Amino acid sequence: MVGDxxxxxxxxxxxxxxxxxxxxDIIFGRLKPGERLREEALLERFGHSRHxxxxxxxxxxxxxxxxHTRNVGAAVRAFTIAEVEEIYDVREMIQRQAxxxxxxxxxxxxxxxxxxxxxxxxxxxxxxxxxxxxxxNDRFHLAIFALCSNSHLLALVKQYMDLTYVIRTxxxxxxxxxxxxxxxxxxxxxxxxxxDSWALAELCVQHLRPNKEKYLGRLREAGDxxxxxxxxx
Numbered sequence: 434m435v436g437d438x439x440x441x442x443x444x445x446x447x448x449x450x451x452x453x454x455x456x457x458d459i460i461f462g463r464l465k466p467g468e469r470l471r472e473e474a475l476l477e478r479f480g481h482s483r484h485x486x487x488x489x490x491x492x493x494x495x496x497x498x499x500x501h502t503r504n505v506g507a508a509v510r511a512f513t514i515a516e517v518e519e520i521y522d523v524r525e526m527i528q529r530q531a532x533x534x535x536x537x538x539x540x541x542x543x544x545x546x547x548x549x550x551x552x553x554x555x556x557x558x559x560x561x562x563x564x565x566x567x568x569x570n571d572r573f574h575l576a577i578f579a580l581c582s583n584s585h586l587l588a589l590v591k592q593y594m595d596l597t598y599v600i601r602t603x604x605x606x607x608x609x610x611x612x613x614x615x616x617x618x619x620x621x622x623x624x625x626x627x628x629d630s631w632a633l634a635e636l637c638v639q640h641l642r643p644n645k646e647k648y649l650g651r652l653r654e655a656g657d658x659x660x661x662x663x664x665x666x
Contacts, residue, residue: 447481448488453564454479455489459498459509460563460602465655466511466648470499497598510599514652517600521645524593525638531590532634534581539625547576547625551618558611566605567598573618577625577637600648610643 445453458464475486490507493499500510512520550573557565571594578590594601604610617640624633 446488447479447485448492451475451479451481451485451489452492455493456496456498456602457563459599461606462603462651464509466509466599466652467655468509469505470507470509472506497595511652512600512648514649517645517649517652520593520597521641524597524641527586527589527593528578528637528641529634531578531581531583531586532637533630534583534586535577535625535630535633536580536582537625537628537630537633539580543576543580544622544625547573548622550576551615551622554618555615558615563602563605566611567602570601570614577621580625597644601644603647603651604644607647610647613643614640 455464455470464470470490472483472486476483479486490499490501494501494507498510499507501507550569554566554569554573557569574594575587575591578587581587604614617636621633621636621640624636627633
């Protein structure tokens with residue numbers, strides 16, 4: 434299942450449905466980094482007016498999934514290989530420092546709260562709920578890094594999590610990657626109970642790298658396809 438089922442209290446609007454469908458296309462790699470979204474094709478696909486298509490675009494732009502360029506239109510957000518490397522250098526520095534500032538062993542109540550979030554995450558993985566996976570994953574990591582007791586550092590962690598949303602989703606459709614992520618989450622919880630800050634920090638950094646490498650792989654694949662396309666005569 435992709436996304437949460439509509440509750441009796443909230444019936445999804447057409448733009449929400451369109452945004453969720455496009456987000457799933459990006460997660461599963463059906464829409465590639467940098468690929469343009471053509472309104473005419475989406476009008477035919479979804480059967481809704483341009484108004485709802487553009488509202489859906491606005492939702493995804495707010496999340497950082499799409500970018501809109503004047504006279505070009507909407508496209509899947511794409512980073513260059515150099516940008517990915519630089520952004521992840523910063524993410525690793527920030528998250529390492531946040532993890533090192535956590536006082537270990539963490540309080541029992543904090544560990545229990547984080548473990549409860551992890552159970553929600555595992556349930557979403559089992560159900561194939563991609564939207565739930567994303568939400569619980571963010572809750573889990575922000576709950577851990579909040580223990581660094583530095584609100585400015587935590588804000589930076591969140592800023593770079595949001596910036597890399599489109600990169601972080603690339604493994605959501607990979608069962609093996611999700612299982613590896615789940616196991617690393619469990620290890621983080623165990624590290625919070627111990628006293629080895631360096632081990633916790635290193636685990637937090639290692640946890641970032643599979644998404645980065647898979648996204649870089651997609652960029653290189655897209656570049657190879659472009660280079661193999663014959664030039665127009």
